[in-house]
Amino acid sequence: MMIKRNTFSALALAAACLWAPAALSQPAPATSPAAPAGLYQALGEKPGITRLMDDFVDRVVRDPRIGGHFKEAKPQALKESLTDQVCQLSGGPCKYEGADMKSAHADMDIHKGHFHALVEVLQSAMDAQGIPFAQQNRLLALLAPMHRDVITIH
Template sequence: MNKHHLVALGLSAMVCLAAPAAMAQGALTSATAATTAAAPPGLYLALGEKPGITRLMDDFVNRLVKDPRIGGHFKDVKPQALKESLTDQICQLSGGPCKYEGADMKSAHADMDIQKGHFNALVEVLQSAMDAQGIPFAQQNRLLALLAPMHRDVITVR
């Protein structure tokens, strides 16, 4: 499996994180994301704990809103609220002490017309942010593997 294939798997999970209306209200995945898979040992530490995850999500959201392929999905989103929600979600998923309390992915994305291409773009943006933050490839894949199962609830246009 090559790097881009693994990134595409993670994309489905990450687009879920990008629901405009839901994110503007701080809603993401709660039960779905938190219970999908156990955090790989050491992932939270490898991501730099909460400060590292916060930096990553700041970079990620800044890139998302500017991306010409998917930035329009975020025009009504409050970037700071999205950053905070994503930070809590990734912190919890990676085994950290945070508690994500947002909406489930299916509800958050139900009326968003999300296509597979949107997922691919989102994963590319996330990968760029992880690269920029110096997160090793193996750790990127560990995070993406946790996020990937969410795609079933996020893609609404098949």
Template structure:
């Protein structure tokens, strides 16, 4: 049985959800989920993650489906915050010190469609940066638990 990329992407969107705007993110939980071995390196370490987040934020602020959620966000600050968050989550040496996801998104009126659009934009940025699909899924799996605190409209 062959599984198409579209099927895997749909699965990733369903299983992998995630965060969005504000100065974002999630402090390390008391028992952090272990980063998959080698993910930080597969993402290009801090320089690669920085390029990915630059590309991602540039795309997301222009996306007609969700760009409005970012109108009051300073792109440079968002890029830096997301870089630290992804660096830490993927097993790198960075320390994310931003707001928790629930607080950062509490008043943002984010629904499942917004959330899925954000994941699509992230996947497009990862494709453009040449990140292999398997590594994309590994990152999305780390981000997936955050969807409970990001989606505010059920």
């Protein structure tokens, strides 16, 4: 079933939103969801994921809606950590060693609007990198469960 971008964004916002700033402070969760077969390859393997995360971080730190959440982050370290996280989640050989999302975001006052904004920025970066919509949905579906731990203001 193909899901429209706006509908899926609302669900998948949970996906990426502000999972990034926490990526440098704590150990990774012991388990991660199973990656869809071939997603790592569809994202261009590590070089493609690196380009995507470079673009994404450059965009997110400038976004007026959510850039403030990233003001303390070191962009290059953030890019590297997110690259490892997406690489691992998508079935690649990388090992994400960043923070668990719940404790990393506990004091960040993140609401659904922040989360939605981050997903929109990620989608824009994926569009700019030429990642097909179906592959975008596959990645967002892996990231979506993180919303429970990222959104702290309900």
